[in-house]
Amino acid sequence: MKDHVYKLIELTGTSTTSIEDAVDKAIKRAHKTIENLCWFQVVETRGNIAKGKVHYWQVTIKVGSPWKAEARAGHWLAWKQPNAAGCENRLLT
Numbered sequence: 001m002k003d004h005v006y007k008l009i010e011l012t013g014t015s016t017t018s019i020e021d022a023v024d025k026a027i028k029r030a031h032k033t034i035e036n037l038c039w040f041q042v043v044e045t046r047g048n049i050a051k052g053k054v055h056y057w058q059v060t061i062k063v064g065s066p067w068k069a070e071a072r073a074g075h076w077l078a079w080k081q082p083n084a085a086g087c088e089n090r091l092l093t
Contacts, residue, residue, distance in 0.1 A: 006064040009034065010043065015057050019045055022059040036065045 013026030023042065031037055044060040 005067040006038075007067045008062050008064050010060060010062050012058055012060045014059075016055070017057075019057050019059055022057045023061055026059065026061055027063065030063050034063070034065055037063050038066070039064045 009030065011026040011030055013022040015021035015025060023040070027037065027040060041062045042059060043062055045057070047057045048055040
């Protein structure tokens, strides 16, 4: 088996419908900007109450994708997933 390194990102999805819907919304949104999502872990489940009933669910998850890196002239160029700020690559020395 090949050794893998994963990048983790923590997200919180919300839904007025269900816990599962909150998770789905977080994953669907992450999928728009992060390539190769391959797993998730539920970290925390909480919600908001209004008038004695669940108003909405908040579910925090960690999503993982493989971390890609390659050697360049004695340095490591670490591949970073694009984020909202447009960050992609940085040179690590």
